[in-house]
Amino acid sequence: MGGEAHHGKRRGNFIQRTIDALAETLERSLYAEQLAEGGGLLQRLDPRVKLVAMLGFIICAAASRNLPVVVAIAVVALGLAVVSRIPFRSLMPVWIGMFVFSGLIAGPAIFLTPGPSLATVPWLGWQVSSYGVRSAILLILRSEVSITFSVILVMTTPWIQVMKAMRVVGVPTMVVVILGMTYRYIFLMLQSASDMFEARQSRVIGKLSNADARRLASATVGVLLSKSFQLSNDVYLAMQSRGFRGEVYTLDEFRLGRNDYIAIPIALVIIVSGIWFGYV
């Protein structure tokens, strides 16, 4: 979703907001790991099959030039969420966030895009262009569908497995290893950052001035930077003492099962027909 100011809505002071943002990230990933162990349909498939299929669906949504096909792909996404027992209340914030973000961007296009006029806004006299409406709907729907597939993937698959599965789409082993380590350090650092802010929060009475908040943020980033460098040296020494000589090996425990052999042709048919009809 991005947007440099999308947490602005949070109440409370700077420290509290940052603690909340850090905690939310932790919670979200723990929740995803929990769901990934649930017994839905997608949870039983090989991560490689899921990754490639989700990528295929996203490409399908991106490549489609016609609205009904994008709607059909959206139905597939909803269906997958239901059979994988992903509760809608956990998808809702994602959808609303994307809707607000894309809506803000796409909204003005309704009036600004040249094309046949559908209606006129009373008093203002702005022309609603039919092409503009179509473009706005396409943009919003496509971004919603794509993010739904990526959320479905990470909510039905343990994250470490998603990373290992990336090798099938050509991500080099070294990058997969770095991704895996990064993922672990993210939680370690989330914890340290959150501890630092909490320690500060418990010592602050009243409201921190903006200038102080900025200084605090820079100092915290600086401390984190020093800590991360120390950490990387420690980890390096630990790796070296355990025999790391620059070569990386990953355990490849993936095996295609019966479910995968059923899922692959179904996904293939949906993706190919989606791309085929989307272009007509």
Added chain:
Amino acid sequence: MHIPDGYLSPSTCVAMFAASTPFWYVASARIKKTLSMRMVPLLSVFAAFSFIIMMFNLPLPGGTTGHATGAALAAIVLGPWAAVISVSIALIIQAVFFGDGGILAIGANCFTIAIVGVFVAHYANRIVAGNSAVDSRRRVIAAGIAGYLSINAAAFATAVLFGIQPMYFTDSNGAPLYAPYPLDIAIPAMMIGHIGIAGFAELIVTAGVIGYLQKNDISLLSIAQTGVPAGANAAVASGWQSARRMWLVIATMLVLTPLGLIAAGTAWGEWGAEELVALDGGQTITAAPTGLLQYAAIWQAPVPDYAVSFISSEQLGYILSGVMGVGLIILTMLVSTYIAGRITRRNEQSNP
């Protein structure tokens, strides 16, 4: 901002992956050479660091909040190549696991933030910081400027990607299929927020952290030169020489992209003297202002009116001119850093 999926056409996404690949390749080759085995934990930890600092929302003057991308900080502390890799990894994790930025758009987001943002920061920092001491005030100012320019350059690149979508990707009626706004709307809309708000978040964090490190952990500020803090492994410093060659090749290729150069097409406010008369239908402006005619001959731009003749599409010509412009900027940067390097070397020789 991180581009979500659905805003760029699949072909743009593929092109951006293709554009990022040589940088990833050179970055990993160079890091392998310089940091050897240390790189695995170092890059992972710094990628995690880049990820975390995107979550710090700091209050900005004017009552809004914003967060930094950390691309400039990574470029200054780690050096540009290690920064390309660790910021890219942070972006991949954000896209895949946190839905921040699209999956197909990973190539585009890495290109704008981890490549354009990082290199703009690196060069801006080098030019402003010059040969000043590691603990000087000038380094802090350089870091702030680098941060501000870095995120604005990334935003500009993103705006261009958005702006070219309606030129190429429309349905049979001409309705845009992806990001709907042309360049003349996309660029100002994107830049206002970044010049006014997001740029300052990056400025504050980058300058603030460099200032903090100067006081508290100055050894970290020599990683970019040496690969490890405080002194060890100094041979890496010369690493830039070979990278300069890659830049030279890229810049030359960019500049040479379109070979034939004669104009067609007019940008608003950039009319030539004859066009000004023709445009007006000869009603109020009956003859070209003589001042305009007088000055028109002085400067002949190498690619007049941004369009290149052998390409029938005016829009494509626009893009190609943009590509050439980027090439020229890189060349200018190379020449100026080369000259600056010569001058400092001469100064060092004259006062040892």
